[in-house]
Amino acid sequence: MTKIGYARVSTIDQDFEIQQERLKAEGCVIVRAEKVSGASRDGRTELATIIEFLREGDELIVTRLDRLGRDTRDVLNIVHECEQRGAFVTILDPRVSTRGEMGHVILTVLGMVAQMERRFIKERQREGIEQAKSAGRYKGGKIRIDYKKIQQLAAAGVGATAIAKQLGCSRMQVYRVLNAAN
Template structure:
């Protein structure tokens, strides 16, 4: 069992939400870091970063729910790596995760593996869906800025003597590099 401090972390997503319930549940912690910010990623969460910097070997990092700490497996893995590197245990009250015990470490690793498996399944399904959509003729990416007639006009302007490529770009509201790309991609190919 760890002999260091218990460091709590609480987070709500918006200023309209309250931290009271989480703070009550973390009342046995020696120090609590808390903030009101979105949890989409660990970036932009200064109190979380401060808490992770603050913890030391033998401390226990405590949160009420896993989603208060991380919203993705990638972010969670990064946080856990930081805690492991500092020899800090993790306790998640609502999920019953307690890495100070052998069973808690096992449970946490199983949950993390299931989360990673789920993420890979979603990625695989997305790839399959994209391939099927492409086969049906669906085009991905930004819609073209110019219509077919405008591209034909651009080619005509490009080939006209004395017509500046910068002026063409400004006229069609695109960059000079797009002018050259569209010309190269769309001009009639000589046989």
């Protein structure tokens, strides 16, 4: 039985070091991490790799359920895929595992709460933006990536990995910018 940890943060500005340390302290032999939204499974290649790697008796461990996903259906599908491979899923905070039937019920409820929380966050954000717009204070989101710089570097023959490293973003973001330009 191998314990495999999965850490995730949503934005480049965030750090998953605390999650990784906690997963290692929990006995995870392998810890994979990525910076990508948990709203859906799109672009979550590290998670897909872990699920593909899972063997009978292995355990996928995450610090909190929202690290696994913020959509109830996605969370339940992830759990189902793990179980199809004979593996278990364990959430550390609050401690819940799919080793027992009660764990499935609790995970389903927690998944619904995470999804509802995400909706509330988006709603509050939308209300705040509308309020700022009506007061003339809204200037739009902060530009995080220099699209023109990515295109210039790519045109000069610089690879996606080097561009991502130079600009402090992910390769996936570089590819998205380049695909959008084509």
